[in-house]
Amino acid sequence: MECTYCGSDLAHYDPVFVExxxxxxxxxxxxxxxxxxxxxxxxxxxxxxxxxxxWSPDE
Ligand SMILES: [Zn+2]
Known part of the structure; x- marks a missing residue:
């Protein structure tokens, strides 16, 4: 399985899963x-x- 953002192999990490x-x-x-x-x-x-x-960035 790979990181959705950067494509790194998640086996090397303690991955964060989003639902x-x-x-x-x-x-x-x-x-x-x-x-x-x-x-x-x-x-x-x-x-x-x-x-x-x-929300406005100008405020
Ligand atoms: Zn990543």
Missing amino acids: KTADGERVPAGAFCNYACLDAHIDDAELTYGAACQ
């Missing part, structure tokens, strides 16, 4: 070699965009 909820069921959403890759993946995929109702 999401789809139609009421928990499904795998990715595996990461550490929280840094998870955080970078979230930024890359813009998963946090739209999470806040009214």
Whole structure:
């Protein structure tokens, strides 16, 4: 199994697994070699965009 973000072999790490909820069921959403890759993946995929109702970088 490889890191969803950087592609490293997770056998060398203590991986972080992420699940999401789809139609009421928990499904795998990715595996990461550490929280840094998870955080970078979230930024890359813009998963946090739209999470806040009214957020502006100018405020
Ligand atoms: Zn990684």
